[in-house]
Amino acid sequence: MNKLNYLFLLLTLVAEIVGTIGGFGSSVFFVPMGNFFFDFHFVLGLTALFHLFSNVSKIVLFKKGLDKKLLINIGVPSVIFVIIGGYMTKIVDSFILEIVLALFLVGLSLLFLVKKDLVINPNRKNAITGGVLSGFSAGLLGTGGAIRGLTMAAFNLEKSVFIATSAFIDFFIDFTRTFVYFNNGYIQKEHLIYLPFLLVIGISGTYLGKRILHFIEQDKFKTISLLLILLIGVVTLVNVLVKTN
Template sequence: MEYILIPIVALLASVLTFFSGFGLGTLLLPAFALFFPVDVAIALTAIVHFLNNVFKFVLVKKHIDWKIAVQFGIPALIFALLGAFLLDKITNANILIEYTLQQNVFQITLMKVIVAILLIFFALFELLPKLKNLQFPKKHLPLGGILSGFFGGLSGHQGALRSAFLTKVGLSKEAFIATGVLIACMIDISRMSVYFTNISNMKDSLQWNLLIVATLAAFVGVYFGNKLVKKITINTIQKIVAFMIIVFAIALGFGIV
């Protein structure tokens, strides 16, 4: 069953997240977690996520806005480390509500609520006419990187904040996708360096055949996403991002992701 469900999720999520710039890990982790222990599921998801971003980078690298990538990506990396450092200090201290639904335990934490509010705030920029045409000055890019990196390190949800910010700095649809991919690769390399020891320790329990199938399915999704990008507008991409941000923020606020 896992050889059917997981590749399907990987393919569909890869197509959708090609445009939004986030969500593959969020959608793929629960699918892996249905069949494997959480630590193994996290490792499998991280590997697929990283390889998927590398493949996307190869396809879209010529459209990268390197100046924005550096201005946004470097602060994101630095503050992701700060957020990760603080994570251990406050993880068990900021649980607001804990509830059980169909034998699953969900936790609403202060950090998740804060990130959810920030995400909905950014999504409103795409939904409210008075705010839709507003763009952030590029001098504020480091601030976007700081927010994305810090909350990414703290809660693991940097992708949505990154995409929400990059949609408002005047990038073309190709540059938005490519620049976001490069920044995601930078973050993934940082994460994988941390995960490497754990992955090495559990290498015997990883399902390598399933990992290969899921990765190939994600690659197929990237291929079709790259074909579709020529047929859509930046406005469509912004609407996709706004919709996914709202859904993601609601799920995050309720402790589901």
């Protein structure tokens, strides 16, 4: 673990760009992709650290668009339940977590692809529920941005407001789970070699994603992103099952 995996870093950059454009966040790509290279718990630690850099970049680049009401209604329950989900990773076997992650990715992508007009009522109750589910998923599986994205989409936010608000919420989630994962022993000195590279990737990937966002229709790219998530979910499931044989 003392040598850099350059293919992993390249794929991390791609995950950050695609996650920024698609609106799902990079973790939905980063976590399953990282599992092909490292232990699941190691990936959780890396995800928390990487997202801290990534979300600071998004906050700086999209800072003018922030919905403070959604920040509270979704952000507070997210932070509370990311703690619960993070501590549960010590109780649940990592093999089970990988299976759940794969099924989560497949199910979520199929839901969005089939139910393209899926709408959640834009009210406080649904915002809080979305915060609970996305926070718990982020703590337990390493990714919860897609659930939060579905919840926030109900409020019909302008793109910059959507990304900025999501980034602020995500920052508090990652800041919190970093301490949980550290306490669990998931963040170790082996992570340190990746930190400067993840910092650069977080900034450059977000910047490139923002630039590309001006030239393509987000809805079309979101469909492509969903197909990629579906593919990653299927490959992750097959990979986990193969490892057990």
